[in-house]
Amino acid sequence: MPTPRSLTGRRRSRSSYALLACGLAGGLAAPAAFAATPGTQAGQAGATVAEKRLPGPGAPRGRVGLWTSVNSGNPDRAYWNRTDDVARVGKRALANNHGLNGVWRSFITVGAQDLHRAGAIRKAELHIRNTTSQSCAPYNVEIWDTGRVYASTTWNRQPRWYKQLGWVSPHQRPCQNRPLSFDVTASARAAQQNRWPSMTLGLKATNEKSSDAYKTFAPSTARLVVTWR
Template sequence: MARIRLGLSTSGLRVAADRAGNVTAVDATGSVVFQSPAPLMWDSTAESPVERPVGVVLGSGSLTLVPDQAMLRDPATRFPVVIDPTFSHYTPNARSSWALVRRSHPSGKHWNLQPRDEDERLAGVARVGHAPGWPGEYLDRSLFAFDTQRLAGTEIQSATFRIWQVWKYSNSCTAADVDPMQLWHTGGINGNTTWNQQPAWLSNLAQVRSVPKAGYCAPDWVGMDARAAVVQSAQNAAPTVVLGLRAGDEAGDSGWKRFYVQNGTYPMLSITYNHRPTISGVGIEPRLTACTWCGGVPWVGNSTLNLVGTVNDQDGGQVTATFRIRRPGQSTVSQNRTAGHKAATPLAVNSSIADGTTVTWDVAGSDGDLGVGPVSGPSFRVDNTRPVNGPRVASALYKSDNRWHGGIGVTSAFTFAPSLATGETNDIDHYTYGWQDPPVTKVAAAGGLGGTASVELAPPGDGPQNVFEILVGVAG
């Protein structure tokens, strides 16, 4: 048997083979859709099987396998001989995949490998360690990539890697008799990963003396702590984390183990995580506005304010909002709220707070495990003292003498000035004026707090008219 010609037909795919015999089929974007590791042939019934590579020739509408003729003619070869090209399909750009790397086939690509024979279907396709009864170069490692895209910015509480172990070299069911297997954090893997192109083995995460073996200790899940690797992936917002399995002792047969990555039984990465809550909508209701001459700092007096903030929890848990108000005699206020619901605490601004006091405050949040903040709210100053007297008003033309002056459309300057009581602080910010009560037109005090203001006014009609004026301090 010199050649085995197989028909090959694709739609929208480009098929190519490299020098080692690895075959890939890629789509128009360059994403691998099908892949076949370099095919092999072996005498399946021998106690110490012999394995040889199989040549690959791609033609128009065909894939031809070229068996090793020396092996087929060798009298020592035990038939039947398995010649096995295996194609694996996977979703392009998938972030959860695996690769087997084999020192015996240093350029062979074994990406998302599926069982190729009855032995692999029963004992598992993933493996670590040196294969008993095979030459020294038959050493395997297995690497697994998991999607961690949604973990960016989370706090990782625990992460456990689990894999279904079916076979090992030792027949003992006592852990102390079994050589350890190691779990590593590695660099990235892809369809080009081979023994010669392995990722960096970054850190040894854990090791376990796992005992499952079919017929002796019963196949079972084996778990190992992978938290350190997942924490790093979450902190770096990495789309994947790759975990590698290898034997603790790769020189002898005692580290040989095999695992399922097939038939619905796949390695798992179980992660417990928590999103840190966030705070939004921090402010004061009703909204405060600074006066014209207040340097951007609002003043408040004789009113009740609501200090507000919303604690958000992406995981939907119960949260607590804690307000801290810094002014004499005010304690910290905590409120429990459902995530995403506004929390508010009232603050009475009255004579219990001395005039001129600056009030600062903030709000922090917690989901019971992780906290956020504090986030500072807008500060303000206190002025509970309203002006005692109304303003003084003067006009060169329109005088308060009950006599006729000017007329409709005849303007004159009106000047407003504070009229202070004894000991009163002159903190007048602006005046409101108009021909109706209450007046609504505003004019700022000239030059700063306590200044006068002048406006040009003309009476709206004949007869006696009243100009209404209000002077307004920093707190309104």
């Protein structure tokens, strides 16, 4: 039996199922009605990779999910739909701060409705472009399974950070304006088995004390890439 999941929390399961490809538009994460079917891809016999970019900024609003950021420098301010196409991670400490200094974390919610079918995931990854980096030092960016976010989410009202799914160290040159891939297989499998309507992924810097770890991402480039067994 699938385990229940509220809009703000979830209970985990150890079983595995399949996932869909999703994306983001504007400040919203728009579920894509697209999933892979069993087949073969070069270099991965018996597997198919499904991927789909999000609709453009003109896509209808009100779909499942959203993306947003939170900032310790303005702990009670909601940044949903107020940061253009910039999701920030890590500590920002610049002279001309424009009210943006502080530690940043970002969240992306993607619809999981199309996961609810028979099958098994080999791997699921969130692909997103790292647009800027304060330095090329090897500072990690972590991805977490979190509770759902809302337009009212702030630093002081963050969702729960349930489990770290993985991390990347984007220090290879060029260390900015390049795509990064985060392994989110565990969250995708849990979302499919438990028939959650969505899943939320949190991005944060491992080192939140050094401004050299500060990075920005473009949510409009985010997509979920799923490899099926």
